[in-house]
Amino acid sequence: MSEVSSSEQQSPVQPSAPPTTAKVGVLRVNAGNVIEKYKELLRSLDYQKYLPKENDTALKINISWAKFYPACSTVPWQMDAVIQCMLEDGYSKDLIHACHNNTVVVNSKNGERNNKHIRVVRKHGLRNVHLYEGEPWELYEPKGEFLVLDKVFPEGVTIPKRFHGENIIHFPTMKTHVFTTMTGAMKNAFGGLLNRKRHWTHSVIHETLVDLLMIQKEVHGGLFAVMDGSVIGDGPGPRCMEIRDGGYILASNDQVAIDSVAARMMGFNPMDLKFIRLAHEKGLGIGEPKDIEIVGDPIEGVDFHCHKADTFASKGQHALYHGIFKPVERLLTHTPLVVLTYIASWAYHDWYWYPAIGSKRVAKYMESEWGELFRSY
Numbered sequence: 001m002s003e004v005s006s007s008e009q010q011s012p013v014q015p016s017a018p019p020t021t022a023k024v025g026v027l028r029v030n031a032g033n034v035i036e037k038y039k040e041l042l043r044s045l046d047y048q049k050y051l052p053k054e055n056d057t058a059l060k061i062n063i064s065w066a067k068f069y070p071a072c073s074t075v076p077w078q079m080d081a082v083i084q085c086m087l088e089d090g091y092s093k094d095l096i097h098a099c100h101n102n103t104v105v106v107n108s109k110n111g112e113r114n115n116k117h118i119r120v121v122r123k124h125g126l127r128n129v130h131l132y133e134g135e136p137w138e139l140y141e142p143k144g145e146f147l148v149l150d151k152v153f154p155e156g157v158t159i160p161k162r163f164h165g166e167n168i169i170h171f172p173t174m175k176t177h178v179f180t181t182m183t184g185a186m187k188n189a190f191g192g193l194l195n196r197k198r199h200w201t202h203s204v205i206h207e208t209l210v211d212l213l214m215i216q217k218e219v220h221g222g223l224f225a226v227m228d229g230s231v232i233g234d235g236p237g238p239r240c241m242e243i244r245d246g247g248y249i250l251a252s253n254d255q256v257a258i259d260s261v262a263a264r265m266m267g268f269n270p271m272d273l274k275f276i277r278l279a280h281e282k283g284l285g286i287g288e289p290k291d292i293e294i295v296g297d298p299i300e301g302v303d304f305h306c307h308k309a310d311t312f313a314s315k316g317q318h319a320l321y322h323g324i325f326k327p328v329e330r331l332l333t334h335t336p337l338v339v340l341t342y343i344a345s346w347a348y349h350d351w352y353w354y355p356a357i358g359s360k361r362v363a364k365y366m367e368s369e370w371g372e373l374f375r376s377y
Helices: 034-044 076-088 108-114 117-124 185-193 196-219 255-266 274-281 312-322 326-333 336-365 369-376
Strands: 022-028 057-061 096-100 127-130 137-140 157-160 167-171 173-177 181-183 222-234 242-252 292-296
Touching (some): 022 034, 022 255, 034 076, 034 222, 034 292, 057 076, 057 185, 076 096, 076 117, 076 167, 096 108, 157 185, 157 196, 167 185, 173 181, 173 242, 173 255, 181 255, 185 222, 185 255, 185 274, 196 274, 242 255, 255 274, 255 292
Parallel strands (some): 167 222
Antiparallel strands (some): 022 242, 222 242
């Protein structure tokens, strides 16, 4: 297989005037037609225009939990359909690879196995890149001005060296988040672009996502997102969520616009979400719904009535980053004491919530058409 092309061989997206409009593709789907509908969705947006075939393409997989939990992480048919479409349209499989980040509380190797990502990768014979396994990271000097990252990391921001000139396709799911209300394409860059100290940015997460989008637009050769809403994660996301019927898929080359449309479908006002508003104001994409063209199925009347909620664990995080424990934030996150927060997360999510509550919801999901499709992989 071909190795990743060097930055000298690839051409990042060139700076241009801020967009004034955007297109987001939206299609209604079921488990029987979702693969073909994904292909229809991509082609309706002329996706090849945004992803040059001569560049290596990273499929940035979302793993919010090493366990399988509906709506939490990239689903296998989301990857499978996009890969099939790309290969049918003349992309070389030697220039496509799955891309994973790791965290201190989520093991990407376990995650790709439990969520069946690795099966899709092997099915198509693609490379499988874990950014923390021998991949060089380097200091990045931005062309634009950071909102917060230069202050959070005064020693400099490091990013994976391989990202220079690569295309990237983000694979988020439609779900809520305890910090950002909803999480989608913009948040999916969080793990891939920042190292294991990225928890230092949680108190300024909205501004961080805007900074990361600026980096992406400076370094990547092409940028695209494909969002799965086969089911919707509601409440205290990205893990301990209620599972709601969805049946939609979305795609766009505009990371801000796709998040805006998803937020609107979930029942939120997109411009009330700080990361969307800031990115829109900075000219990194379109967040204002009236300036976004919907391609495919109309979304008027679509409202999943999602709500932001907290768990016992996330209430503690809010207290640490914004509340009564703020004075000791650096002590608990910038020193070896940070391990206490990891243990607390594991204890709550993996050792208590999933066995007691989550496993029953997964069992119910597996009886649905989507559960049957998941089982087929």
